[in-house]
Amino acid sequence: MGSAASAAVPPPPPPAQVQAGSLPYGPGLAGILPPKPEGEEKKEEKKVDYLNLPCPVPFEEIQREALMSLKPELFEGLRFDFTKPLNQKFSLSHSVFMGSLEVPSQSTETIKVPTAHYEFGANFLDPKLMLIGRVMTDGRLNARVKCDLTENLTLKVNAQLTQEPHYSQGMFNFDYTGSDYRTQFQIGNNAFYGANYIQSVTPYLSMGAEIFWLGHQRKSGIGFASRYNTDKMVGTLQVASTGIVALSYVQKVSEKVALASDFMYNHMSKDVTASFGYDYLLRQCRLRGKIDSNGVVAAYLEERLNMGVNFLLSAEIDHCKKNYKFGFGMTVGE
Amino acid sequence: MASGAAEKGKALVDGSESAAESAARWAREWSTWAMKKAKVVAHYGFIPFVILVGMNSEPKPRLAQLLSPI
Numbered sequence: 490m491g492s493a494a495s496a497a498v499p500p501p502p503p504p505a506q507v508q509a510g511s512l513p514y515g516p517g518l519a520g521i522l523p524p525k526p527e528g529e530e531k532k533e534e535k536k537v538d539y540l541n542l543p544c545p546v547p548f549e550e551i552q553r554e555a556l557m558s559l560k561p562e563l564f565e566g567l568r569f570d571f572t573k574p575l576n577q578k579f580s581l582s583h584s585v586f587m588g589s590l591e592v593p594s595q596s597t598e599t600i601k602v603p604t605a606h607y608e609f610g611a612n613f614l615d616p617k618l619m620l621i622g623r624v625m626t627d628g629r630l631n632a633r634v635k636c637d638l639t640e641n642l643t644l645k646v647n648a649q650l651t652q653e654p655h656y657s658q659g660m661f662n663f664d665y666t667g668s669d670y671r672t673q674f675q676i677g678n679n680a681f682y683g684a685n686y687i688q689s690v691t692p693y694l695s696m697g698a699e700i701f702w703l704g705h706q707r708k709s710g711i712g713f714a715s716r717y718n719t720d721k722m723v724g725t726l727q728v729a730s731t732g733i734v735a736l737s738y739v740q741k742v743s744e745k746v747a748l749a750s751d752f753m754y755n756h757m758s759k760d761v762t763a764s765f766g767y768d769y770l771l772r773q774c775r776l777r778g779k780i781d782s783n784g785v786v787a788a789y790l791e792e793r794l795n796m797g798v799n800f801l802l803s804a805e806i807d808h809c810k811k812n813y814k815f816g817f818g819m820t821v822g823e
Numbered sequence: 824m825a826s827g828a829a830e831k832g833k834a835l836v837d838g839s840e841s842a843a844e845s846a847a848r849w850a851r852e853w854s855t856w857a858m859k860k861a862k863v864v865a866h867y868g869f870i871p872f873v874i875l876v877g878m879n880s881e882p883k884p885r886l887a888q889l890l891s892p893i
Contacts, residue, residue, distance in 0.1 A: 573893075575884035579877030611873040613880070620873045632869045650866045657862060 545695035555737035561789035565814035572822030582610035680704020732756030
């Protein structure tokens with residue numbers, strides 16, 4: 490009664506401190522109690538079944554994402570393609586091209602040849618048999634056949650036949666697909682023989698090797714390739730005894746955007762090329778652009794105007810060689 | 824072919840060639856002749872073959888559809 494109530498209210502007791510991330514049992518108990526079983530379950534989910542790996546991509550398509558993004562079919566002039574489907578599997582195609590084609594030359598100058606041609610094609614596409622033939626007005630035939638001989642064995646034939654003798658080329662490929670490997674044997678004209686083998690090593694990594702033999706020039710070569718593939722990125726490496734080292738990396742940034750880069754070193758000609766490009770897959774268009782270490786800038790646009798009608802624009806600018814290529818075209822039908 | 828001519832020259836000089844050599848030469852010439860004929864057949868016949876296979880697939884398209892431009 491006489492005690493003066495102090496103005497200071499005693500502080501409330503400190504709340505029970507919850508330490509996030511602390512051990513649920515004190516450090517002293519860690520050595521005694523067994524580790525939590527949840528950690529073991531997580532490890533088992535990630536455990537790889539090495540006897541059940543996925544089938545790798547074919548050896549020649551090891552760099553397909555990079556090639557699709559960085560090497561569109563650039564052209565100069567006018568291009569018009571019309572595909573007429575007669576059937577679910579059978580279609581005819583008519584194609585007109587008027588413009589310049591570049592002829593490979595030894596000197597630094599580019600040689601352009603103005604050409605105009607009409608190409609008629611017939612396509613038969615069946616799951617088991619694919620026949621594609623294209624014939625031009627000058628008599629050149631471009632034929633591709635893909636036939637499933639058995640469930641795992643496929644025969645592919647690729648031929649360019651010309652009216653002039655000794656200019657025709659043909660290649661027969663026999664592909665065998667196993668559970669986690671692929672192997673291919675090739676026979677071509679000029680006594681070309683080749684074989685390659687690719688194997689899935691982990692769910693993400695596949696490695697392969699190839700050898701080839703050119704009969705008429707008595708040249709042979711061996712190469713090694715590997716590909717690391719996840720949902721978001723693809724990285725490949727290729728080394729060949731012809732002195733070529735090629736690396737590529739593609740990153741899928743989102744559903745609509747992919748970025749790709751490519752590096753090639755040719756030991757024989759001491760040539761180094763690096764390129765970097767993007768690939769936008771939008772609803773109405775597909776735009777691909779790239780820039781090169783040689784100073785070449787290129788872009789390719791496919792705009793969907795209507796169902797089955799595509800408008801194409803292609804551009805390639807090389808200031809160093811003074812080579813400017815602009816083309817436009819239209820594709821009707823798939 | 825250069826190698827074929829050289830072999831023929833050798834046979835003439837030797838005056839006789841063994842059965843194996845003549846069989847090999849005959850096989851090489853015959854396979855070259857066969858490849859040349861096969862190339863001509865493929866060149867002229869591939870597109871008609873694709874059209875034939877396509878026109879006989881189900882559902883069968885009509886000839887008018889093949890020839891009309893629409």
